[in-house]
Amino acid sequence: MDVMTNISLKQYTTMKLGGETRYMATADSAGDVVSLYRNARKENLPIFVLGGGSNVITHDEVFEGIVLLNKIKGFEVISETDETTDVKIGAGEVWDEVVEKAIGLGLQGIEAMSGIPGTAGAAPVQNVGAYGQEIADTLISLEAYDSKTDTIVTIYADECDFSYRNSIFRDKEKGRYCILNITLRLNKAEPKPPYYASLQRYIDENDIREVNLSVIRVAVLNIRSEKLPDPAELPSAGSFFKNALVEKWKLEELQREYSDIPNYAMSDGRYKIPTGWLIDKAGLRGYRSHGMRVYEKNALVLVNDSATGYDDLAAIREEIVQIVFDKFGIKIEQEPLELSR
Ligand SMILES: Cc1cc2nc3c(=O)[nH]c(=O)nc-3n(C[C@H](O)[C@H](O)[C@H](O)COP(=O)(O)OP(=O)(O)OC[C@H]3O[C@@H](n4cnc5c(N)ncnc54)[C@H](O)[C@@H]3O)c2cc1C
Structure with a gap:
């Protein structure tokens, strides 16, 4: 070590x-x-x-x-039935390589999460998701070092308190566990419609007749490359803000003024409003301040052109949060976690 x-x-x-x-x-x-x-x-x-x-x-x-x-590695099939395969994956595996391997084995369940940067061990932390799938859909359990009890523990999916971009690992048990490996239950099946709206649009526009796991992967990677900067070329943390979750009354209030406001019903009765739409509607697409920029192709992303420190990022974040709040009465929240002393 x-x-x-x-x-x-x-x-x-x-x-x-x-x-x-x-x-x-x-x-x-x-x-x-x-x-x-x-x-x-x-x-x-x-x-x-x-x-x-x-x-x-x-x-x-x-x-x-x-x-x-x-950097803990490993990708191992640990059990299977006629319909499913359980795979145990080391926390340090690169997530997108895991997706690629699963697709190579004909396993369905994470293909729409192609191209998400980072490691397998971090995926449960914010319940990563994209294009209609999230890790909570396939995770059965994980093993972690518990710094509170100095033991290695197994944590089952129903103990993770998964919700939209959240879990115990970034909420009430933040910093307690070091995830060592994750076990996913994947399906021995090809993907089935209905597909996530932007994915379906891609399928239609490209006149794709036969949809399989590899087609979904290529579609997702292409859609992502249009909307998200490649971290190797343009520094960013992906979506810098979480999408907003509002109560029904708040959505109705906003709809009276903005009849085109996009929204998605959540299982808890609230509605998800794309924060990128709010930032865009507030006139901030392409906005530059303190060496940072609201990405032109996706207003949810902040890119670092020439910022010299955390204060620069904090300054543009506060400006955006305030402008969005003044316009819509919604306090948007940062998605990435902070490493500080
Ligand atoms: C261009 C871009 C696009 C993105 N697109 C998406 C997307 O579509 N959907 C999405 O959900 N996210 C997306 N993200 C965010 C990010 O990729 C995910 O959150 C990813 O899971 C982070 O993985 P990581 O290994 O980089 O974690 P890190 O950034 O290194 O860590 C994130 C958090 O997890 C904790 N953590 C990391 N590993 C472990 C572990 N083994 N045990 C315990 N805690 C751990 C860290 O302490 C930290 O709090 C995107 C980011 C970028 C830059």
């Missing part, structure tokens, strides 16, 4: 901002994770678990602790 000192975090996050961490360690196994936490406890150092850094914002001050880079 390598331990490095005074490492700039800029290269470890896709937003490419932030200061240094006092220590950084790479964990290749559950054993590495356990010994790292035990040593950190002795030294009274906090640990922050980092995957691909595609949903993390770092502060400028030195993080006086250990950033644990999760």
Whole structure:
């Protein structure tokens, strides 16, 4: 297990901002994770678990602790029936490679989540999702190191409190667990309609007659490339704001003024309003401030052109939040988590 000192975090996050961490360690196994936490406890150092850094914002001050880079590998079929296959995946696997492998095995359930950056272990943290699928649909359980009890535990999907872009791992148990592996139950089947609206539009526009897992993957990757910047070329954290969730009365109030407001009914009775639409309607598409920019192709994304630190990001975030609130009375929230001391 390598331990490095005074490492700039800029290269470890896709937003490419932030200061240094006092220590950084790479964990290749559950054993590495356990010994790292035990040593950190002795030294009274906090640990922050980092995957691909595609949903993390770092502060400028030195993080006086250990950033644990999760590199635990593995992709193993552990059981199957006539209809389903259970696959156990190491937390450090690159998520999109997992999707590609599953499709290669003819397994359905995560193909619409093609192209999401980051690692498999981070996927349950914010219940990642795209184009009508989310990890909560296929995750059965995961194994994690529990820093509170100093044990390795199995956590079942119904204990994760999954909801839209949320789970216990970024909410009430934030920082407690280091996820070691995840187990997904995938279907031995081809995808079936109805497809997510933008996916169906792509299928129609390209006159695709036969839809299979690989077709969905290519479609999703193409749609994504039109709307999302490639982190290798343009620093961003993907969607910087969560979509807004509002009560029915609030939606009706807004519909009186904006009859075209897009909205999706949620299972809890609330309505999801695309925050990109709110930001766009507030006139902020392409808006530039403090070296940051609201991405022209997708107003939900903030890109870092030349920002020098966290304060630049915080400044444009506050401007956008205030302008959207003044116009719609909705307080939009940041999606990426923050690494700070
Ligand atoms: C261009 C772009 C497009 C994106 N598109 C989507 C999208 O379509 N849908 C979507 O849901 N998200 C999307 N995201 C956000 C991001 O890709 C996901 O949230 C992803 O799961 C983050 O993975 P990561 O490994 O980079 O996690 P990191 O950014 O490294 O970490 C995210 C959080 O998870 C925690 N964490 C990471 N690994 C572990 C672990 N093993 N155990 C415990 N905690 C852990 C970290 O401490 C942190 O709090 C996008 C991001 C970008 C940059």
